[in-house]
Amino acid sequence: MKPGPFFIEIVQVAALLGLAPLFIGWVRMLKCWTQGRSSAGILQPYRDLAKLFSKNIILAENASWIFRFTPYLVFGTAILAGGIIPILSFDLPLAPTADVIVLVGLFAIARFFTALAGMDIGTAFGGMGASREMTIASLAEPAMLMSIFTVSLANKSTSLGQIVQVIYSGQSVLRPSIIFALLAFILITLTETGRIPVDNPATHLELTMIHEAMVLEYSGRHLALIEWAAMMKLFLFVMLGIACFAPWGIAGTIDFVAVLTAFIFMVLKLAFIGIGLIFIETGLSKMRLFRLTEFLGAAFLMATLGMLSFYILE
């Protein structure tokens, strides 16, 4: 029996929903180990989410519809992105509807509404977080697009499925443009998902937080959805990176064996990327906010160098 294309789409979104907290749990567990603490276990994010879902929502008096709508929108865009990025198979029914540039747009919509919701209540922290997030976004998004353009140029398509196919068919691995784009993409992933040199995901200190400051007013299932979406965002960026730079293992044909192999490959890659992420996080300390222009400037520089070296050297 051959499973239909919609079956693979459902499996993929289910994998996204189920594995994103597990990946965060793995990263947190590794971080605890590297710092000599005992960890709360790899399943702790699930327990956190379950706790938040069971709590009541407390809304501020002046909260508008934007504030109530944002968690669902952020969660929805994350799921939609999960239907487009080839996580298990690149033969997805949703994939032809959107390419990588649309994906960047999806993440931008989620960010835009989070910033609006942060300002909606009118607290000082929400506004501060929103302004910081937008400052960073204005620097990170050009670099992200540049990196994606480089990958698209080198693989002759902006559709992720096509990119994976081109990488499968080619033999050359040591392409300077791809390496530069990968370096830029790593820096941007750290920025967009709020990992350590940019934002400390574990902090609750008002003066340093960025993402946390915007969602400070949320509670109950709204907060659960936003937290879950943030976990999915990290997972999706890792998957986007895998699809663009190291897609080996992603299934082409839809049958159970190929999908199962793809799943095993994905879990292995996630485990390794988690270890790599922890190496970066323990090796670096959080940057001052005004140093971020240099950090993201470096990301933009590398993405641009990647594009130039595609023209000059290849």
Added chain:
Amino acid sequence: MAQISSFLAAIVLLTAFGMLVQRRVYGLINLFAWQGLFLSINTAIVGYITNRHHLYISSILTLSLKVVLLPYILHILIVRLKIRKEVETVMNIPSTMFIGIALVIFSYYLTEPITEHSTLITRSTLAVALATVMIGLLMMITRRHAVTQIIGFLAMENGLFFAATSATYGMPLVVELGVALDVLIAAFIFGIFFFHIHTTFDSLDVEQMARLKEGD
């Protein structure tokens, strides 16, 4: 093999940019040593592809001079002169980066007619070599500190060597030996001058030298 060569060219360009944005003197010297290392590997690979044995000698010369000896001399200088502070830059770093990118595009534009008529396998790296020279020059302009200006000068020399390798498969060995000797002697002279500047002005900041006027 040609692909490895162009990959190393990209890495050399990356180290050039790294030196452009690096704030600390120690980091700068380490990056300079790395650039020399990649350059010498690249020279050896070009020598292997084109079967020209004198390139091996210049590769070893680069390795011993620019990876070991010059960084060592600079390290000793920094320890003796007690320079620990962050390097001052004239412009802020992101705008320096953008000028660097513009220089890469400019050098690509400049070398394109040459690479079109060339038949060498290393022809595509010529633009990168020229960009390395220009970034070295940019570094000399944007830095205030005498030591970092010298490192910029040495990075320029790296770029020229790279350009010679990619445009004509390297200079004749006699010329290369002469250049190596010159650079070595220049490094010694720089060292002596640094000590003199340091004892006269108590600083290696070249801005201070503008104050060299008779009493007013």
